[in-house]
Amino acid sequence: MKLNTTLLFIAVSVNLINKAVGQDFIRIGAAHDFSKNKVVQTFSFDFNRTEKIDEKKGRFLLFDHNNFYILPTSDVNIGDGITSSENNILFQINMGKAFYGKEWKNKDNLRTSAWNKAMEFNPSYNSDKLFQEKLVFGQFKFLVNLISQKHKDKSENTYIQNVHSLTFGGFSNIGYRYSKTYDTDNLYSNAGILMDYKTRILNSKNVDNWIFKVTGNYYHIISDVQQLTNDNFGGIIKSSIDRLIFKNTYIGLSHKYGNDNPNYKYVNTLEISTKIRY
Amino acid sequence: MTNEEKLQKIIAAYTPLDYTKINLKRTIKDNYIATEFKDNFCDDICITWRKINATQLRNDMFVNLKTGEDILIILKYIML
Numbered sequence: 001m002k003l004n005t006t007l008l009f010i011a012v013s014v015n016l017i018n019k020a021v022g023q024d025f026i027r028i029g030a031a032h033d034f035s036k037n038k039v040v041q042t043f044s045f046d047f048n049r050t051e052k053i054d055e056k057k058g059r060f061l062l063f064d065h066n067n068f069y070i071l072p073t074s075d076v077n078i079g080d081g082i083t084s085s086e087n088n089i090l091f092q093i094n095m096g097k098a099f100y101g102k103e104w105k106n107k108d109n110l111r112t113s114a115w116n117k118a119m120e121f122n123p124s125y126n127s128d129k130l131f132q133e134k135l136v137f138g139q140f141k142f143l144v145n146l147i148s149q150k151h152k153d154k155s156e157n158t159y160i161q162n163v164h165s166l167t168f169g170g171f172s173n174i175g176y177r178y179s180k181t182y183d184t185d186n187l188y189s190n191a192g193i194l195m196d197y198k199t200r201i202l203n204s205k206n207v208d209n210w211i212f213k214v215t216g217n218y219y220h221i222i223s224d225v226q227q228l229t230n231d232n233f234g235g236i237i238k239s240s241i242d243r244l245i246f247k248n249t250y251i252g253l254s255h256k257y258g259n260d261n262p263n264y265k266y267v268n269t270l271e272i273s274t275k276i277r278y
Numbered sequence: 279m280t281n282e283e284k285l286q287k288i289i290a291a292y293t294p295l296d297y298t299k300i301n302l303k304r305t306i307k308d309n310y311i312a313t314e315f316k317d318n319f320c321d322d323i324c325i326t327w328r329k330i331n332a333t334q335l336r337n338d339m340f341v342n343l344k345t346g347e348d349i350l351i352i353l354k355y356i357m358l
Binding site: 064067069098109116156160165206 | 291292293294295299301305307308309310311312313314315317318320321324328332333335336337
Protein backbone atom coordinates (compact mmCIF):
# COMPACT_ATOMS: atom_id res chain seq x y z
CA MET A 1 0.00 0.00 0.00
CA LYS A 2 2.14 2.88 -1.29
CA LEU A 3 1.07 6.49 -1.27
CA ASN A 4 2.77 9.00 -3.50
CA THR A 5 4.25 11.60 -1.13
CA THR A 6 3.76 14.49 -3.58
CA LEU A 7 0.09 13.74 -3.79
CA LEU A 8 -0.14 13.49 -0.05
CA PHE A 9 1.37 16.96 0.20
CA ILE A 10 -1.14 18.37 -2.30
CA ALA A 11 -3.94 16.57 -0.54
CA VAL A 12 -2.99 17.98 2.85
CA SER A 13 -2.76 21.55 1.56
CA VAL A 14 -6.11 21.26 -0.20
CA ASN A 15 -7.59 19.96 3.01
CA LEU A 16 -6.30 22.96 4.97
CA ILE A 17 -7.92 25.40 2.52
CA ASN A 18 -11.27 23.65 2.53
CA LYS A 19 -11.73 22.84 6.19
CA ALA A 20 -14.84 25.01 6.57
CA VAL A 21 -17.68 22.56 6.05
CA GLY A 22 -16.01 19.20 6.39
CA GLN A 23 -17.32 16.17 4.67
CA ASP A 24 -13.81 14.82 4.57
CA PHE A 25 -13.13 11.31 5.50
CA ILE A 26 -10.61 8.54 5.49
CA ARG A 27 -11.87 5.30 4.07
CA ILE A 28 -10.40 1.87 4.58
CA GLY A 29 -11.91 -1.19 3.03
CA ALA A 30 -11.87 -3.99 0.57
CA ALA A 31 -13.41 -4.01 -2.86
CA HIS A 32 -14.33 -6.72 -5.25
CA ASP A 33 -13.51 -5.65 -8.77
CA PHE A 34 -15.94 -7.55 -11.00
CA SER A 35 -14.10 -6.84 -14.23
CA LYS A 36 -10.82 -8.21 -12.92
CA ASN A 37 -12.46 -10.73 -10.65
CA LYS A 38 -10.26 -9.93 -7.72
CA VAL A 39 -10.44 -8.27 -4.34
CA VAL A 40 -8.34 -5.21 -3.65
CA GLN A 41 -7.65 -3.49 -0.39
CA THR A 42 -8.63 0.15 -0.53
CA PHE A 43 -7.40 3.10 1.40
CA SER A 44 -8.33 6.63 0.43
CA PHE A 45 -8.42 10.17 1.61
CA ASP A 46 -11.46 12.01 0.45
CA PHE A 47 -11.43 15.76 0.62
CA ASN A 48 -14.71 17.63 0.23
CA ARG A 49 -16.08 14.77 -1.72
CA THR A 50 -19.21 15.83 -3.53
CA GLU A 51 -20.88 12.49 -4.14
CA LYS A 52 -24.08 14.41 -4.45
CA ILE A 53 -23.46 16.40 -7.58
CA ASP A 54 -25.14 19.57 -6.52
CA GLU A 55 -24.05 19.41 -2.92
CA LYS A 56 -22.02 22.51 -2.33
CA LYS A 57 -19.18 22.23 0.06
CA GLY A 58 -16.96 25.19 0.65
CA ARG A 59 -17.39 28.87 1.35
CA PHE A 60 -19.29 31.17 -0.94
CA LEU A 61 -17.23 33.96 -2.46
CA LEU A 62 -20.48 35.71 -3.14
CA PHE A 63 -24.16 35.14 -2.50
CA ASP A 64 -26.29 38.19 -3.13
CA HIS A 65 -29.91 39.06 -2.41
CA ASN A 66 -30.91 38.05 -5.94
CA ASN A 67 -29.54 34.58 -5.24
CA PHE A 68 -26.61 34.86 -7.62
CA TYR A 69 -23.66 32.97 -6.21
CA ILE A 70 -20.01 32.20 -6.77
CA LEU A 71 -18.67 29.15 -5.00
CA PRO A 72 -15.22 27.67 -5.57
CA THR A 73 -15.24 23.93 -4.93
CA SER A 74 -12.66 21.23 -4.94
CA ASP A 75 -13.04 17.49 -4.88
CA VAL A 76 -9.79 15.71 -4.33
CA ASN A 77 -10.02 12.00 -4.05
CA ILE A 78 -6.85 10.01 -4.03
CA GLY A 79 -6.15 6.59 -2.85
CA ASP A 80 -4.94 3.17 -3.46
CA GLY A 81 -7.25 0.55 -4.79
CA ILE A 82 -7.24 1.12 -8.51
CA THR A 83 -10.75 1.25 -9.84
CA SER A 84 -12.58 1.01 -6.57
CA SER A 85 -12.33 4.73 -5.88
CA GLU A 86 -12.51 7.52 -8.37
CA ASN A 87 -8.96 8.73 -8.55
CA ASN A 88 -9.47 12.22 -9.64
CA ILE A 89 -9.01 15.84 -8.82
CA LEU A 90 -11.74 18.34 -9.65
CA PHE A 91 -11.62 22.09 -9.16
CA GLN A 92 -14.59 24.21 -10.11
CA ILE A 93 -15.81 27.74 -9.74
CA ASN A 94 -19.57 27.34 -9.50
CA MET A 95 -21.34 30.48 -10.72
CA GLY A 96 -25.07 30.39 -10.78
CA LYS A 97 -28.48 31.57 -9.80
CA ALA A 98 -30.70 29.71 -7.39
CA PHE A 99 -34.49 29.69 -7.31
CA TYR A 100 -36.05 28.68 -4.02
CA GLY A 101 -39.55 27.28 -3.90
CA LYS A 102 -42.00 27.89 -1.08
CA GLU A 103 -42.10 25.00 1.35
CA TRP A 104 -45.30 23.00 1.85
CA LYS A 105 -46.45 20.55 4.54
CA ASN A 106 -48.18 17.22 4.27
CA LYS A 107 -51.51 16.43 5.97
CA ASP A 108 -50.21 15.55 9.43
CA ASN A 109 -47.89 18.58 9.35
CA LEU A 110 -44.84 16.49 10.18
CA ARG A 111 -43.28 16.59 6.71
CA THR A 112 -41.96 19.75 5.04
CA SER A 113 -40.93 19.78 1.38
CA ALA A 114 -39.72 22.23 -1.23
CA TRP A 115 -38.60 22.41 -4.85
CA ASN A 116 -35.42 24.32 -5.61
CA LYS A 117 -33.79 25.01 -8.96
CA ALA A 118 -30.45 26.32 -10.07
CA MET A 119 -28.68 27.26 -13.27
CA GLU A 120 -24.91 27.29 -13.34
CA PHE A 121 -21.89 27.96 -15.45
CA ASN A 122 -18.76 26.41 -13.95
CA PRO A 123 -15.20 26.82 -15.25
CA SER A 124 -13.57 23.52 -14.32
CA TYR A 125 -10.36 21.57 -14.12
CA ASN A 126 -10.38 17.79 -13.84
CA SER A 127 -7.45 15.41 -13.88
CA ASP A 128 -6.44 11.99 -12.66
CA LYS A 129 -4.15 11.71 -9.67
CA LEU A 130 -1.02 11.41 -11.78
CA PHE A 131 -1.99 14.29 -14.10
CA GLN A 132 -1.86 12.02 -17.14
CA GLU A 133 -5.27 13.18 -18.33
CA LYS A 134 -6.13 16.84 -17.86
CA LEU A 135 -9.43 18.47 -18.72
CA VAL A 136 -10.05 22.19 -18.80
CA PHE A 137 -13.65 23.06 -19.58
CA GLY A 138 -16.71 25.15 -18.99
CA GLN A 139 -19.76 23.37 -17.66
CA PHE A 140 -23.37 24.42 -18.11
CA LYS A 141 -25.73 22.86 -15.63
CA PHE A 142 -29.40 23.05 -14.78
CA LEU A 143 -30.68 21.40 -11.63
CA VAL A 144 -34.07 20.71 -10.08
CA ASN A 145 -34.02 19.53 -6.47
CA LEU A 146 -36.82 18.21 -4.32
CA ILE A 147 -36.06 18.15 -0.60
CA SER A 148 -38.21 16.79 2.16
CA GLN A 149 -37.74 16.49 5.92
CA LYS A 150 -39.86 14.70 8.50
CA HIS A 151 -40.12 15.59 12.13
CA LYS A 152 -40.50 12.94 14.80
CA ASP A 153 -43.61 14.45 16.43
CA LYS A 154 -45.26 17.68 17.46
CA SER A 155 -43.62 17.97 20.86
CA GLU A 156 -41.36 20.86 21.77
CA ASN A 157 -38.32 18.61 21.76
CA THR A 158 -39.04 17.29 18.33
CA TYR A 159 -36.17 16.63 15.95
CA ILE A 160 -35.76 15.64 12.34
CA GLN A 161 -36.07 11.92 11.81
CA ASN A 162 -35.35 11.63 8.11
CA VAL A 163 -34.50 13.77 5.12
CA HIS A 164 -34.78 12.94 1.44
CA SER A 165 -33.23 14.83 -1.41
CA LEU A 166 -33.81 14.11 -5.10
CA THR A 167 -32.08 16.04 -7.86
CA PHE A 168 -32.44 15.87 -11.62
CA GLY A 169 -30.56 17.91 -14.12
CA GLY A 170 -28.84 18.37 -17.40
CA PHE A 171 -25.29 19.36 -18.11
CA SER A 172 -22.87 20.03 -20.91
CA ASN A 173 -19.10 20.29 -20.81
CA ILE A 174 -17.16 22.17 -23.47
CA GLY A 175 -13.40 22.49 -23.37
CA TYR A 176 -10.12 20.82 -24.03
CA ARG A 177 -8.33 17.62 -23.05
CA TYR A 178 -4.57 17.27 -22.68
CA SER A 179 -3.69 13.60 -22.76
CA LYS A 180 -0.21 12.63 -21.66
CA THR A 181 -1.19 8.97 -21.94
CA TYR A 182 -1.70 9.27 -25.70
CA ASP A 183 0.56 12.29 -26.20
CA THR A 184 -2.21 14.26 -27.87
CA ASP A 185 -4.89 16.82 -27.18
CA ASN A 186 -8.37 17.39 -28.46
CA LEU A 187 -11.58 19.35 -28.17
CA TYR A 188 -13.58 17.90 -25.27
CA SER A 189 -17.33 18.12 -25.30
CA ASN A 190 -20.28 16.16 -23.95
CA ALA A 191 -23.91 16.63 -22.96
CA GLY A 192 -26.07 14.59 -20.68
CA ILE A 193 -28.30 14.14 -17.70
CA LEU A 194 -27.63 13.58 -14.05
CA MET A 195 -29.56 12.28 -11.09
CA ASP A 196 -28.87 12.21 -7.40
CA TYR A 197 -30.82 10.74 -4.51
CA LYS A 198 -29.92 10.81 -0.85
CA THR A 199 -31.70 9.77 2.31
CA ARG A 200 -30.47 10.39 5.84
CA ILE A 201 -32.03 8.77 8.86
CA LEU A 202 -31.20 10.57 12.08
CA ASN A 203 -31.41 9.91 15.79
CA SER A 204 -32.43 12.24 18.60
CA LYS A 205 -28.86 13.51 18.90
CA ASN A 206 -28.95 14.83 15.30
CA VAL A 207 -26.50 12.16 14.14
CA ASP A 208 -26.99 10.24 10.89
CA ASN A 209 -27.67 6.61 11.69
CA TRP A 210 -28.12 5.58 8.08
CA ILE A 211 -27.17 7.26 4.83
CA PHE A 212 -28.38 5.91 1.53
CA LYS A 213 -27.27 7.40 -1.79
CA VAL A 214 -27.72 6.75 -5.48
CA THR A 215 -25.96 9.05 -7.93
CA GLY A 216 -25.68 8.74 -11.66
CA ASN A 217 -25.09 10.43 -14.94
CA TYR A 218 -25.39 9.52 -18.58
CA TYR A 219 -23.98 11.57 -21.42
CA HIS A 220 -23.27 11.68 -25.11
CA ILE A 221 -19.58 12.09 -25.91
CA ILE A 222 -19.62 14.74 -28.59
CA SER A 223 -15.90 15.18 -28.93
CA ASP A 224 -12.79 13.76 -27.25
CA VAL A 225 -9.40 12.11 -27.83
CA GLN A 226 -10.10 9.16 -30.17
CA GLN A 227 -7.95 6.64 -28.37
CA LEU A 228 -9.72 7.00 -25.05
CA THR A 229 -13.04 5.45 -25.90
CA ASN A 230 -14.94 3.85 -28.78
CA ASP A 231 -18.30 4.50 -27.24
CA ASN A 232 -20.55 7.42 -28.08
CA PHE A 233 -21.97 7.40 -24.60
CA GLY A 234 -20.56 7.33 -21.11
CA GLY A 235 -21.93 7.35 -17.64
CA ILE A 236 -21.61 6.08 -14.13
CA ILE A 237 -23.95 4.96 -11.37
CA LYS A 238 -22.88 4.85 -7.76
CA SER A 239 -24.93 3.52 -4.86
CA SER A 240 -23.98 3.34 -1.26
CA ILE A 241 -25.38 2.57 2.14
CA ASP A 242 -23.65 3.61 5.33
CA ARG A 243 -24.43 2.79 8.93
CA LEU A 244 -23.13 4.52 12.03
CA ILE A 245 -21.25 2.12 14.28
CA PHE A 246 -19.82 4.56 16.81
CA LYS A 247 -18.95 8.26 16.95
CA ASN A 248 -17.92 9.62 13.52
CA THR A 249 -17.34 6.08 12.27
CA TYR A 250 -19.44 4.39 9.65
CA ILE A 251 -19.44 1.05 7.95
CA GLY A 252 -20.62 1.04 4.38
CA LEU A 253 -21.26 -0.85 1.24
CA SER A 254 -20.92 0.85 -2.10
CA HIS A 255 -21.27 -0.15 -5.68
CA LYS A 256 -19.90 1.65 -8.73
CA TYR A 257 -20.68 0.82 -12.30
CA GLY A 258 -19.73 2.73 -15.41
CA ASN A 259 -17.00 5.06 -16.62
CA ASP A 260 -14.55 6.59 -14.20
CA ASN A 261 -13.40 10.19 -14.68
CA PRO A 262 -11.43 11.58 -16.48
CA ASN A 263 -10.47 8.69 -18.74
CA TYR A 264 -13.70 6.64 -19.17
CA LYS A 265 -12.04 3.74 -17.43
CA TYR A 266 -14.60 1.02 -16.87
CA VAL A 267 -15.42 0.35 -13.24
CA ASN A 268 -17.58 -2.35 -11.72
CA THR A 269 -16.81 -2.71 -8.07
CA LEU A 270 -18.48 -3.54 -4.82
CA GLU A 271 -16.74 -2.17 -1.79
CA ILE A 272 -17.15 -2.66 1.92
CA SER A 273 -15.42 -0.04 3.98
CA THR A 274 -15.07 1.78 7.25
CA LYS A 275 -15.28 5.53 7.03
CA ILE A 276 -13.99 7.92 9.64
CA ARG A 277 -15.47 11.38 9.25
CA TYR A 278 -13.65 14.40 10.51
CA MET B 279 -43.56 42.22 15.39
CA THR B 280 -40.19 41.87 17.05
CA ASN B 281 -37.17 40.26 15.46
CA GLU B 282 -37.63 37.31 17.83
CA GLU B 283 -41.17 36.70 16.63
CA LYS B 284 -40.26 37.13 12.96
CA LEU B 285 -37.44 34.60 13.30
CA GLN B 286 -39.63 32.17 15.22
CA LYS B 287 -42.22 32.35 12.46
CA ILE B 288 -39.61 31.68 9.76
CA ILE B 289 -38.29 28.65 11.63
CA ALA B 290 -41.78 27.38 12.53
CA ALA B 291 -42.70 27.19 8.84
CA TYR B 292 -40.34 24.22 8.56
CA THR B 293 -41.74 22.43 11.59
CA PRO B 294 -45.08 21.06 12.87
CA LEU B 295 -44.89 23.55 15.76
CA ASP B 296 -46.57 26.85 16.39
CA TYR B 297 -44.10 29.75 16.30
CA THR B 298 -44.49 30.41 20.03
CA LYS B 299 -43.02 26.95 20.72
CA ILE B 300 -39.77 27.61 18.83
CA ASN B 301 -36.93 27.71 21.34
CA LEU B 302 -34.36 30.25 20.15
CA LYS B 303 -31.72 28.77 22.45
CA ARG B 304 -31.94 25.37 20.76
CA THR B 305 -29.66 24.25 17.90
CA ILE B 306 -31.59 24.71 14.66
CA LYS B 307 -29.79 22.23 12.42
CA ASP B 308 -31.50 18.86 12.22
CA ASN B 309 -33.79 19.75 15.12
CA TYR B 310 -35.96 22.32 13.37
CA ILE B 311 -34.38 22.61 9.94
CA ALA B 312 -32.36 19.97 8.08
CA THR B 313 -29.00 20.84 6.53
CA GLU B 314 -30.59 20.30 3.11
CA PHE B 315 -32.94 23.22 3.77
CA LYS B 316 -30.17 25.58 4.81
CA ASP B 317 -30.36 27.64 1.62
CA ASN B 318 -34.14 27.97 1.77
CA PHE B 319 -33.86 29.14 5.37
CA CYS B 320 -31.16 31.70 4.52
CA ASP B 321 -33.33 32.93 1.66
CA ASP B 322 -36.26 33.48 4.04
CA ILE B 323 -34.00 35.47 6.38
CA CYS B 324 -32.57 37.58 3.54
CA ILE B 325 -36.06 38.44 2.28
CA THR B 326 -37.18 39.54 5.76
CA TRP B 327 -34.05 41.51 6.65
CA ARG B 328 -32.79 43.16 3.49
CA LYS B 329 -29.71 44.72 5.06
CA ILE B 330 -28.13 41.46 6.08
CA ASN B 331 -24.88 40.32 4.44
CA ALA B 332 -26.19 37.34 2.45
CA THR B 333 -22.73 35.91 1.68
CA GLN B 334 -21.67 35.84 5.30
CA LEU B 335 -25.02 34.44 6.38
CA ARG B 336 -24.73 31.49 3.97
CA ASN B 337 -21.17 30.73 5.05
CA ASP B 338 -21.92 31.00 8.77
CA MET B 339 -25.32 29.31 8.90
CA PHE B 340 -25.23 26.10 10.97
CA VAL B 341 -21.46 26.57 11.35
CA ASN B 342 -21.10 29.63 13.58
CA LEU B 343 -24.82 30.40 13.72
CA LYS B 344 -26.22 27.40 15.52
CA THR B 345 -29.21 28.79 17.41
CA GLY B 346 -31.90 31.40 16.89
CA GLU B 347 -30.13 33.59 19.44
CA ASP B 348 -26.92 33.53 17.36
CA ILE B 349 -28.91 34.84 14.42
CA LEU B 350 -30.61 37.52 16.55
CA ILE B 351 -27.18 38.88 17.52
CA ILE B 352 -26.37 39.40 13.83
CA LEU B 353 -29.78 41.01 13.26
CA LYS B 354 -29.32 43.39 16.16
CA TYR B 355 -25.94 44.37 14.76
CA ILE B 356 -27.26 45.22 11.31
CA MET B 357 -30.23 47.16 12.69
CA LEU B 358 -27.89 49.63 14.42
